[in-house]
Amino acid sequence: MRHLLSIEDLGADGIEEVLRLTDSFVEVSERRIPKVPTLRGKTVVSLFYEDSTRTRLSFESAAKRLSADTMNFSVSTSSVKKGESLRDTVLTIEAMGVDAIVVRHGSAGVPWQVAQWVDAAVINAGDGWHEHPTQALLDCYTIRERFGSLRDKRIAIVGDVKHSRVARSDVLAFTALGAHVTLVAPPTLLPPSLEGWPVEVSHDLDSVLPKLDVVYLLRMQKERQTEALLPSLREYTATYGLTRDRARLLGEQALVMHPGPMNRGVEIAAEVADLPNAVITRQVANGVAVRMAVLFLLLAAEGDARV
Ligand code: NCD
Secondary structure, eight states: OOOBGGGGGGGHHHHHHHHHHHHHHHHHHTTTSSSOOOTTOEEEEEEEOOOOOOHHHHHHHHHHHTEEEEEEEEEGGGGGGGGHHHHHHHHHHTTOOOSSSEEEEETTTHHHHHHHOOOSSEEEEEEEETOHHHHHHHHHHHHHHSSOTTTTTTEEEEEEOTHHHHHHHHHHHHHHTTTTEEEEOOOGGGGGGTTTEEEEEEEOOOHHHHGOOEEEEEEEEGOHHHHHOSSSSHHHHHHHSSSSHHHSSSSTTTTOOOOOOOOTTTOOOTTGGGSSSBOHHHHHHHHHHHHHHHHHHSOOOOOOOOO
């Protein structure tokens, strides 16, 4: 694999390989000094055209734990503000000698375009509404950590599926590993066509919750909504929010997940996000080890010591 642009680049076997490799990087992360020399001399740059807290820090931390050098590119303080194009920006960065470029952009497809311009490995850290493969990998890892495998697990993805790259990558990854996925959302927050999506759809969260192994909540992505898709947020919360009362419908073992950033009080009640079965910070912790595995797969030369 030269790049990680879509979950489809991996397939079920590739996902399993990343998850197995992640086990060893979780072990590294738990060491007193959580660092290995594997990627010494390599440079990883993050090129973020959109805001990010978790994904950006997570990649940076993953690269550093592998002893790679890191560079950060922030659009708001760069020459993009002076009119430099994406291509010129990318070629400038590559001229400095980088081995991997982690790209986040508001438009779908940009990481594919970047991959055509450079020799470096390109990792998609979120492109528009399209995909966010490393998020899906860390979500798979978190579910597998709790249940051993995703096979036959019942997972509902609830909320603004239409604008969610996380949902697209998660559906591909969860179903590739044998889970059953139900999308739960008002019709206005579902993609216009679900043809080819191996999912069920429901508009009744209360009836879905008791059967689930995982409820996965999405943020209302208002920055991507160009029209009024909901009567009001209060109404959304009343019908689709994981309120305290609704959370009681979940089985004892069921996990509550969220990619972050959360809007407590909208898609998830403040106190539900802190329940013992809410593994939201576990997802973040696993994200670092998963991204170490991805960087290792893309950048470590054949024959390099594993960890
Ligand atoms: C998400 C994103 O930016 O795609 N967050 C993340 O990367 N963990 C989801 C969101 O913005 O709601």
